Amino acid sequence: MQISSPNNTKERPDNLVERIYQQLKNDIFEFRLLPGDRFSEGAVAQRMEVSRTPVRQALYRLEREGYLEVYFRSGWQVRPFDFNYFEELYDVRIVLELAAVGRLCQLEAQSHPLLESLKATWLVAESDRLDDSKTVSALDERFHCALVEATGNGEMARLHYEITEKIRIIRRLDFTQEPRIAATYEEHGRILSAILQRRTDNAQQLLKAHIEVSKKEVRKITLHMLHVARQRAQLKSVNP
The missing domain is CATH 1.10.10.10 (Winged helix-like DNA-binding domain superfamily/Winged helix DNA-binding domain)
Incomplete structure (x- = not known):
């Protein structure tokens, strides 16, 4: 330790x-x-x-x-780590975010301040994308929270944020690899475009696929990082 x-x-x-x-x-x-x-x-x-x-x-x-x-x-x-526990949290998160996207696609207003803010972050030229993993991780978390917050349902947003806090320990690892950062920009852009165009089914399908891929990636990365960390700890105990 x-x-x-x-x-x-x-x-x-x-x-x-x-x-x-x-x-x-x-x-x-x-x-x-x-x-x-x-x-x-x-x-x-x-x-x-x-x-x-x-x-x-x-x-x-x-x-x-x-x-x-x-x-x-x-x-x-x-x-x-109990990956079954984390996967259950991911499943609840998917339910909340799919419901949020469904509501956002039914908005009567042409735009929403939170969605406009997300456009400025994610619908940008490739040259304007950020590549710092911690920054992108925080922005990714904000993207998903903002989708729920934009529905105007405070209780729904509160539940979603509680789940976000619990999975942060493994979710942030999704951005330790450069290809995942690029994929996140692409996937967020497509999800956001579908919402803005009121294509409910398409937006929900894209969102669900995006979260499922992330869930698989973080499990794989977490297991690898745990293995590396344990090897280091063992070497240190042998050679203090």
Whole structure:
């Protein structure tokens, strides 16, 4: 187990909790903390040179979000990957987004501010496309959230965002390969064009296919990255 250490500076308690939370989350996302790794609050506090109270608050926040599990007698554990769980979340996401696209294709207004914003991001010349994986990952997430938000159904948008948060740990890996970035621009462009042209069936088919491909890709990439991370951890334990 390897946990990065934040800057040891005086700061407000809530800011300190947020800093520890973000650092631990990054360690999980970057596989410095591997699924199944166990650790104690004391070990984290000592490594980060902070007290146990803000560490505990950060850990419970990560536990509520599904990244950690707590064992009251043996500390904390990074939650093992359960691909069946993630696939169920993807299935619910597809249902919500298909419903959203159906509503958007029935809009009476000629345009919608959120759709206009998406056009400016995705319907661009190839030379104007971004290639930074983290930036494109954030924009991809925003694309799908905006489709649901544009329906005007706040509860639907809330449920969708909760699912988005839960799958972010693996979904962001879809953009670690350049071909997937290019494919995302192409696929988002076709989905958006179909919505703007009120071609409901076509837009829904394109959207479903887009998410299904992404789901398969992130599973494959996640398994590969976990394998590489575990090999590194084994080598480090042999040659500390």
